[in-house]
Amino acid sequence: MSCFEKFHELLKERGFRLTPQREAIVEALHQVQGDTVTAERIHELVGQLEPGIDLATVYRTLEMLSQIEFVKSIDSGGKVRLWQFVGAEDPHPHLLCRSCGMLFGVEPAELEQLSGQLRELYGFDIDIGQLTIPGLCPACRQGR
Amino acid sequence: MSCFEKFHELLKERGFRLTPQREAIVEALHQVQGDTVTAERIHELVGQLEPGIDLATVYRTLEMLSQIEFVKSIDSGGKVRLWQFVGAEDPHPHLLCRSCGMLFGVEPAELEQLSGQLRELYGFDIDIGQLTIPGLCPACRQGR
DNA sequence: ATGAATGCAAACCTTTTGCATGTCA
DNA sequence: TGACATGCAAAAGGTTTGCATTCAT
Numbered sequence: 001m002s003c004f005e006k007f008h009e010l011l012k013e014r015g016f017r018l019t020p021q022r023e024a025i026v027e028a029l030h031q032v033q034g035d036t037v038t039a040e041r042i043h044e045l046v047g048q049l050e051p052g053i054d055l056a057t058v059y060r061t062l063e064m065l066s067q068i069e070f071v072k073s074i075d076s077g078g079k080v081r082l083w084q085f086v087g088a089e090d091p092h093p094h095l096l097c098r099s100c101g102m103l104f105g106v107e108p109a110e111l112e113q114l115s116g117q118l119r120e121l122y123g124f125d126i127d128i129g130q131l132t133i134p135g136l137c138p139a140c141r142q143g144r
Numbered sequence: 145m146s147c148f149e150k151f152h153e154l155l156k157e158r159g160f161r162l163t164p165q166r167e168a169i170v171e172a173l174h175q176v177q178g179d180t181v182t183a184e185r186i187h188e189l190v191g192q193l194e195p196g197i198d199l200a201t202v203y204r205t206l207e208m209l210s211q212i213e214f215v216k217s218i219d220s221g222g223k224v225r226l227w228q229f230v231g232a233e234d235p236h237p238h239l240l241c242r243s244c245g246m247l248f249g250v251e252p253a254e255l256e257q258l259s260g261q262l263r264e265l266y267g268f269d270i271d272i273g274q275l276t277i278p279g280l281c282p283a284c285r286q287g288r
Numbered sequence: 289a290t291g292a293a294t295g296c297a298a299a300c301c302t303t304t305t306g307c308a309t310g311t312c313a
Numbered sequence: 314t315g316a317c318a319t320g321c322a323a324a325a326g327g328t329t330t331g332c333a334t335t336c337a338t
Contacts (some may be wrong), residue, residue, distance in 0.1 A: 138267030
Protein backbone atom coordinates (compact mmCIF):
# COMPACT_ATOMS: atom_id res chain seq x y z
CA MET A 1 0.00 0.00 0.00
CA SER A 2 1.47 3.32 -1.03
CA CYS A 3 2.02 6.11 1.36
CA PHE A 4 -0.86 8.10 -0.07
CA GLU A 5 -3.19 5.17 0.02
CA LYS A 6 -2.31 4.67 3.62
CA PHE A 7 -2.91 8.33 4.22
CA HIS A 8 -6.36 8.24 2.64
CA GLU A 9 -7.17 5.15 4.58
CA LEU A 10 -6.22 6.68 7.90
CA LEU A 11 -8.17 9.82 7.19
CA LYS A 12 -11.30 7.88 6.43
CA GLU A 13 -10.80 5.68 9.44
CA ARG A 14 -10.63 8.64 11.76
CA GLY A 15 -13.32 10.67 10.08
CA PHE A 16 -10.99 13.36 8.74
CA ARG A 17 -11.69 14.83 5.35
CA LEU A 18 -9.45 14.70 2.34
CA THR A 19 -8.75 18.21 1.08
CA PRO A 20 -6.36 19.57 -1.54
CA GLN A 21 -4.54 21.44 1.21
CA ARG A 22 -3.92 18.28 3.18
CA GLU A 23 -2.74 16.47 0.09
CA ALA A 24 -0.31 19.26 -0.73
CA ILE A 25 1.05 19.28 2.79
CA VAL A 26 1.60 15.55 2.78
CA GLU A 27 3.24 15.89 -0.60
CA ALA A 28 5.60 18.51 0.78
CA LEU A 29 6.44 16.33 3.75
CA HIS A 30 7.08 13.55 1.31
CA GLN A 31 9.62 15.72 -0.47
CA VAL A 32 11.69 16.30 2.61
CA GLN A 33 11.31 12.71 3.73
CA GLY A 34 13.09 12.01 6.97
CA ASP A 35 14.40 15.55 7.38
CA THR A 36 13.07 17.65 10.16
CA VAL A 37 11.32 20.82 9.12
CA THR A 38 9.63 23.76 10.70
CA ALA A 39 6.00 24.57 10.01
CA GLU A 40 7.27 27.66 8.23
CA ARG A 41 9.42 25.59 5.88
CA ILE A 42 6.50 23.33 5.06
CA HIS A 43 4.50 26.41 4.35
CA GLU A 44 7.11 27.54 1.84
CA LEU A 45 7.25 24.19 0.14
CA VAL A 46 3.51 23.92 -0.01
CA GLY A 47 3.38 27.38 -1.52
CA GLN A 48 5.21 26.05 -4.54
CA LEU A 49 2.86 23.16 -5.01
CA GLU A 50 -0.34 25.00 -4.35
CA PRO A 51 -0.19 28.68 -3.57
CA GLY A 52 -2.49 30.34 -1.14
CA ILE A 53 -2.48 27.80 1.64
CA ASP A 54 -2.45 29.51 4.99
CA LEU A 55 0.15 28.96 7.69
CA ALA A 56 -2.66 28.28 10.13
CA THR A 57 -3.81 25.46 7.91
CA VAL A 58 -0.30 24.04 7.94
CA TYR A 59 -0.30 24.09 11.72
CA ARG A 60 -3.73 22.53 11.95
CA THR A 61 -2.79 19.87 9.45
CA LEU A 62 0.48 19.02 11.21
CA GLU A 63 -1.48 18.65 14.39
CA MET A 64 -3.92 16.34 12.66
CA LEU A 65 -1.11 14.37 11.02
CA SER A 66 0.54 13.81 14.35
CA GLN A 67 -2.71 12.36 15.60
CA ILE A 68 -2.67 9.78 12.86
CA GLU A 69 1.06 9.37 13.44
CA PHE A 70 2.10 10.45 10.02
CA VAL A 71 4.25 13.13 11.46
CA LYS A 72 6.20 13.46 14.63
CA SER A 73 6.96 16.57 16.61
CA ILE A 74 10.63 16.83 17.53
CA ASP A 75 12.15 18.47 20.47
CA SER A 76 14.91 20.62 19.05
CA GLY A 77 15.89 22.45 22.18
CA GLY A 78 15.34 25.76 20.50
CA LYS A 79 12.13 27.71 20.48
CA VAL A 80 10.94 26.42 17.16
CA ARG A 81 9.09 23.19 16.92
CA LEU A 82 10.39 20.73 14.38
CA TRP A 83 8.34 18.18 12.54
CA GLN A 84 9.32 15.02 10.85
CA PHE A 85 7.51 12.88 8.37
CA VAL A 86 7.46 9.34 9.62
CA GLY A 87 4.81 7.83 7.37
CA ALA A 88 4.90 4.14 7.95
CA GLU A 89 8.22 4.10 9.78
CA ASP A 90 8.61 3.50 13.44
CA PRO A 91 9.74 6.44 15.52
CA HIS A 92 13.43 6.34 16.25
CA PRO A 93 15.98 8.27 18.27
CA HIS A 94 18.14 11.07 16.88
CA LEU A 95 21.50 12.67 17.33
CA LEU A 96 21.39 16.45 17.24
CA CYS A 97 24.56 18.42 16.53
CA ARG A 98 24.82 21.50 18.70
CA SER A 99 27.04 23.19 16.18
CA CYS A 100 25.40 22.72 12.80
CA GLY A 101 21.96 21.61 13.92
CA MET A 102 22.03 18.49 11.79
CA LEU A 103 19.85 15.64 12.93
CA PHE A 104 20.78 11.99 12.40
CA GLY A 105 18.61 8.95 12.80
CA VAL A 106 19.81 6.19 15.10
CA GLU A 107 18.86 2.55 15.10
CA PRO A 108 16.68 1.91 18.15
CA ALA A 109 18.53 -1.34 18.62
CA GLU A 110 21.71 0.56 19.49
CA LEU A 111 20.03 1.84 22.60
CA GLU A 112 18.62 -1.37 23.88
CA GLN A 113 21.29 -1.80 26.45
CA LEU A 114 20.83 1.71 27.75
CA SER A 115 17.14 1.10 27.93
CA GLY A 116 17.58 -2.06 29.97
CA GLN A 117 20.08 -0.41 32.23
CA LEU A 118 17.88 2.52 33.11
CA ARG A 119 14.97 0.25 33.62
CA GLU A 120 16.94 -1.86 36.01
CA LEU A 121 18.67 0.91 37.91
CA TYR A 122 15.88 3.45 38.13
CA GLY A 123 12.73 1.60 37.11
CA PHE A 124 12.46 4.17 34.37
CA ASP A 125 10.92 3.22 31.08
CA ILE A 126 12.45 5.32 28.35
CA ASP A 127 10.70 6.45 25.19
CA ILE A 128 13.37 5.43 22.77
CA GLY A 129 11.56 6.87 19.80
CA GLN A 130 11.38 10.28 21.42
CA LEU A 131 14.98 10.47 22.46
CA THR A 132 17.14 13.20 20.99
CA ILE A 133 20.78 13.12 22.00
CA PRO A 134 22.69 16.39 21.83
CA GLY A 135 26.35 16.52 20.96
CA LEU A 136 28.84 17.25 18.23
CA CYS A 137 28.77 15.54 14.85
CA PRO A 138 31.90 14.18 13.16
CA ALA A 139 32.11 17.03 10.65
CA CYS A 140 31.86 19.72 13.30
CA ARG A 141 34.28 17.95 15.56
CA GLN A 142 36.96 18.14 12.91
CA GLY A 143 36.11 21.57 11.63
CA ARG A 144 37.18 23.29 14.81
CA MET B 145 32.42 26.92 50.59
CA SER B 146 28.75 27.64 50.70
CA CYS B 147 26.63 27.98 47.67
CA PHE B 148 26.33 31.72 48.09
CA GLU B 149 30.02 32.17 48.61
CA LYS B 150 30.63 30.27 45.46
CA PHE B 151 28.09 32.43 43.73
CA HIS B 152 29.78 35.64 44.82
CA GLU B 153 33.10 34.24 43.81
CA LEU B 154 31.94 33.33 40.35
CA LEU B 155 30.35 36.69 39.82
CA LYS B 156 33.51 38.50 40.73
CA GLU B 157 35.58 36.17 38.62
CA ARG B 158 33.53 36.90 35.54
CA GLY B 159 33.06 40.56 36.19
CA PHE B 160 29.36 40.35 36.96
CA ARG B 161 27.91 42.55 39.65
CA LEU B 162 26.18 41.44 42.80
CA THR B 163 22.72 42.97 43.01
CA PRO B 164 19.78 42.39 45.35
CA GLN B 165 17.79 41.11 42.38
CA ARG B 166 20.38 38.51 41.56
CA GLU B 167 20.59 37.42 45.16
CA ALA B 168 16.83 37.05 45.37
CA ILE B 169 16.73 35.03 42.19
CA VAL B 170 19.45 32.70 43.40
CA GLU B 171 17.62 32.40 46.69
CA ALA B 172 14.45 31.41 44.87
CA LEU B 173 16.33 28.85 42.83
CA HIS B 174 17.74 27.56 46.04
CA GLN B 175 14.25 27.03 47.37
CA VAL B 176 13.22 24.81 44.51
CA GLN B 177 16.56 23.04 44.51
CA GLY B 178 16.76 20.38 41.85
CA ASP B 179 13.25 20.97 40.54
CA THR B 180 12.79 22.40 37.12
CA VAL B 181 11.00 25.69 36.94
CA THR B 182 9.86 28.16 34.36
CA ALA B 183 11.07 31.73 34.33
CA GLU B 184 7.53 32.71 35.22
CA ARG B 185 7.58 30.52 38.33
CA ILE B 186 10.86 31.99 39.46
CA HIS B 187 9.36 35.38 38.96
CA GLU B 188 6.50 34.45 41.29
CA LEU B 189 8.81 33.10 43.95
CA VAL B 190 11.07 36.08 43.73
CA GLY B 191 8.08 38.33 44.08
CA GLN B 192 7.53 36.94 47.56
CA LEU B 193 11.09 37.57 48.60
CA GLU B 194 11.50 40.94 47.04
CA PRO B 195 8.59 42.46 45.20
CA GLY B 196 9.00 44.55 42.11
CA ILE B 197 11.57 42.52 40.26
CA ASP B 198 10.82 42.49 36.58
CA LEU B 199 10.33 39.36 34.51
CA ALA B 200 12.91 40.67 32.07
CA THR B 201 15.41 40.78 34.90
CA VAL B 202 14.61 37.18 35.71
CA TYR B 203 15.30 36.21 32.13
CA ARG B 204 18.51 38.20 31.98
CA THR B 205 19.66 36.74 35.27
CA LEU B 206 18.86 33.17 34.27
CA GLU B 207 20.86 33.75 31.14
CA MET B 208 23.76 35.05 33.19
CA LEU B 209 23.48 32.20 35.68
CA SER B 210 23.66 29.68 32.90
CA GLN B 211 26.88 31.29 31.77
CA ILE B 212 28.44 30.69 35.16
CA GLU B 213 26.80 27.27 35.15
CA PHE B 214 24.70 27.85 38.18
CA VAL B 215 21.61 27.04 36.25
CA LYS B 216 20.90 24.80 33.36
CA SER B 217 18.35 25.25 30.63
CA ILE B 218 16.29 22.14 30.07
CA ASP B 219 14.62 21.05 26.94
CA SER B 220 11.09 20.18 27.97
CA GLY B 221 9.63 19.52 24.58
CA GLY B 222 6.88 21.99 25.21
CA LYS B 223 6.95 25.63 24.28
CA VAL B 224 8.16 26.81 27.65
CA ARG B 225 11.77 26.71 28.61
CA LEU B 226 12.61 25.05 31.92
CA TRP B 227 15.47 25.94 34.19
CA GLN B 228 17.19 24.00 36.87
CA PHE B 229 19.46 25.06 39.66
CA VAL B 230 22.64 23.03 39.57
CA GLY B 231 24.81 25.12 41.88
CA ALA B 232 28.14 23.54 42.40
CA GLU B 233 27.27 20.21 40.89
CA ASP B 234 28.60 19.04 37.61
CA PRO B 235 26.13 18.94 34.81
CA HIS B 236 24.57 15.54 34.53
CA PRO B 237 21.93 13.81 32.44
CA HIS B 238 18.30 13.56 33.46
CA LEU B 239 15.31 11.35 33.10
CA LEU B 240 12.13 13.27 32.36
CA CYS B 241 8.77 11.64 33.03
CA ARG B 242 6.27 12.40 30.30
CA SER B 243 3.39 11.84 32.66
CA CYS B 244 4.20 13.75 35.83
CA GLY B 245 7.00 15.95 34.54
CA MET B 246 9.37 14.86 37.29
CA LEU B 247 13.04 15.12 36.54
CA PHE B 248 15.61 12.72 37.93
CA GLY B 249 19.36 13.04 37.92
CA VAL B 250 21.42 10.22 36.45
CA GLU B 251 25.02 9.36 37.12
CA PRO B 252 27.03 10.28 34.05
CA ALA B 253 28.97 7.07 34.52
CA GLU B 254 25.88 5.06 33.67
CA LEU B 255 26.01 6.43 30.17
CA GLU B 256 29.63 5.85 29.43
CA GLN B 257 28.97 2.79 27.40
CA LEU B 258 26.35 4.57 25.30
CA SER B 259 28.73 7.41 24.81
CA GLY B 260 31.49 5.11 23.56
CA GLN B 261 29.10 3.26 21.34
CA LEU B 262 27.80 6.34 19.57
CA ARG B 263 31.28 7.64 19.18
CA GLU B 264 32.40 4.45 17.55
CA LEU B 265 29.39 3.86 15.34
CA TYR B 266 28.65 7.40 14.24
CA GLY B 267 31.67 9.44 15.25
CA PHE B 268 29.26 11.46 17.33
CA ASP B 269 30.43 13.05 20.52
CA ILE B 270 27.52 13.29 22.90
CA ASP B 271 27.03 16.01 25.51
CA ILE B 272 26.27 13.77 28.40
CA GLY B 273 25.56 16.63 30.75
CA GLN B 274 22.93 18.03 28.41
CA LEU B 275 21.10 14.81 27.80
CA THR B 276 17.49 14.55 28.90
CA ILE B 277 15.88 11.19 28.39
CA PRO B 278 12.11 11.13 28.09
CA GLY B 279 10.05 8.26 29.38
CA LEU B 280 7.85 7.06 32.18
CA CYS B 281 8.92 7.05 35.81
CA PRO B 282 8.30 4.09 38.15
CA ALA B 283 5.45 5.80 39.98
CA CYS B 284 3.59 6.70 36.82
CA ARG B 285 4.18 3.30 35.31
CA GLN B 286 2.33 1.71 38.17
CA GLY B 287 -0.35 4.32 38.54
CA ARG B 288 -1.94 3.49 35.23
C1' DA C 289 -27.51 19.69 3.48
C1' DT C 290 -24.43 20.17 7.05
C1' DG C 291 -20.63 19.80 9.72
C1' DA C 292 -15.77 20.00 9.01
C1' DA C 293 -11.90 22.61 6.95
C1' DT C 294 -10.09 26.87 5.25
C1' DG C 295 -8.41 31.77 4.93
C1' DC C 296 -7.87 35.84 7.13
C1' DA C 297 -6.85 38.59 10.86
C1' DA C 298 -6.37 39.19 15.40
C1' DA C 299 -5.00 37.27 19.78
C1' DC C 300 -1.71 34.83 22.63
C1' DC C 301 2.38 33.79 25.14
C1' DT C 302 6.92 33.40 26.08
C1' DT C 303 11.10 35.59 25.40
C1' DT C 304 13.92 39.52 23.84
C1' DT C 305 15.22 44.32 23.19
C1' DG C 306 15.64 49.55 23.43
C1' DC C 307 16.12 53.10 26.33
C1' DA C 308 16.18 56.13 30.25
C1' DT C 309 17.26 55.65 35.01
C1' DG C 310 19.48 53.81 38.93
C1' DT C 311 23.36 51.57 41.21
C1' DC C 312 27.43 48.61 42.28
C1' DA C 313 32.47 48.69 42.29
C1' DT D 314 32.66 58.27 38.03
C1' DG D 315 31.40 55.05 34.63
C1' DA D 316 30.09 50.84 33.04
C1' DC D 317 26.78 47.62 34.10
C1' DA D 318 22.07 46.24 35.72
C1' DT D 319 17.28 47.29 36.20
C1' DG D 320 12.39 48.56 35.17
C1' DC D 321 9.25 49.65 31.94
C1' DA D 322 7.15 49.22 27.73
C1' DA D 323 7.15 47.78 23.37
C1' DA D 324 8.66 44.37 19.86
C1' DA D 325 9.37 39.96 18.25
C1' DG D 326 8.34 35.53 16.67
C1' DG D 327 6.17 31.22 16.71
C1' DT D 328 1.72 29.27 17.44
C1' DT D 329 -3.28 29.36 18.28
C1' DT D 330 -8.02 30.96 17.86
C1' DG D 331 -12.53 33.25 16.36
C1' DC D 332 -15.36 33.79 12.71
C1' DA D 333 -17.46 34.01 8.31
C1' DT D 334 -17.11 31.37 4.15
C1' DT D 335 -16.28 27.33 1.37
C1' DC D 336 -16.30 22.63 0.46
C1' DA D 337 -16.13 17.41 1.04
C1' DT D 338 -19.11 13.88 1.93
